[in-house]
Amino acid sequence: MLYGRSAEISALYEVITRARDGFGGAVVLRGEAGTGKTALLDAAAARGGAMRVLRTTGVESESDLAFAALHQVLWPATGSLDALPEPQRAAVRAALGLAVGGAGDRFLLGAGVLSLLAEAATPDGLICVIDDFQWVDRASADALLFAARRLATERIAMLLAVRADAPVRGVPLTVDVRGLPESAAAELLESRHGVG
Numbered sequence: 001m002l003y004g005r006s007a008e009i010s011a012l013y014e015v016i017t018r019a020r021d022g023f024g025g026a027v028v029l030r031g032e033a034g035t036g037k038t039a040l041l042d043a044a045a046a047r048g049g050a051m052r053v054l055r056t057t058g059v060e061s062e063s064d065l066a067f068a069a070l071h072q073v074l075w076p077a078t079g080s081l082d083a084l085p086e087p088q089r090a091a092v093r094a095a096l097g098l099a100v101g102g103a104g105d106r107f108l109l110g111a112g113v114l115s116l117l118a119e120a121a122t123p124d125g126l127i128c129v130i131d132d133f134q135w136v137d138r139a140s141a142d143a144l145l146f147a148a149r150r151l152a153t154e155r156i157a158m159l160l161a162v163r164a165d166a167p168v169r170g171v172p173l174t175v176d177v178r179g180l181p182e183s184a185a186a187e188l189l190e191s192r193h194g195v196g
């Protein structure tokens, strides 16, 4: 149960419903530690109905490990790799450690990530959740943001959460997650600790 977040949930839900209708897009949740970004991502992702959910979380200890986050988000979708054009398939397979080749061509990887997400969005649409973006390794971030900027005709909603000051380049739609309003904070305290 989330208290006092109806505006934020509505903003995320709008991105999700538009994506389900074929007008995909990305949105960034931005806020200080503990303000409720992950809780909002969970609540929004649960509202997608039949839409598939793919998810990754940046981890500080893996932020220098190229493709760590990409591996986590795409691994459940690798069964669709055969649908990709060969150059894109080769780039994604190399990034995910399924073939030798290393980092390769950044354009082909970005295009391949978009193609694979589009495959994963069949038939009911896709919610792609990227939490703790500030710790997503640079190589994964580049490829995911390349895809994020090209979702307009896909049935894909990309929801990103990031700590306050970290940059997320090229995703114009941002929802600021501030501290809860006093009344909602009191309700939350009451529910957790019986005080209010």
Ligand SMILES: Nc1ncnc2c1ncn2[C@@H]1O[C@H](COP(=O)(O)OP(=O)(O)OP(=O)(O)O)[C@@H](O)[C@H]1O
Residues within 6 Å of the ligand: 001, 002, 003, 004, 005, 031, 032, 033, 034, 035, 036, 037, 038, 039, 040, 132, 163, 180, 188
């Ligand atoms: N609106 C809310 N109503 C009820 N519980 C909430 C609400 N917002 C946050 N919480 C709870 O507060 C705690 C912190 O929230 P959360 O983990 O989502 O913060 P965060 O912004 O993701 O923090 P971080 O930047 O450290 O990842 C969690 O236990 C979460 O369930």
Ligand SMILES: [Mg+2]
Residues within 6 Å of the ligand: 037, 038, 039, 131, 132
């Ligand atoms: Mg969090």
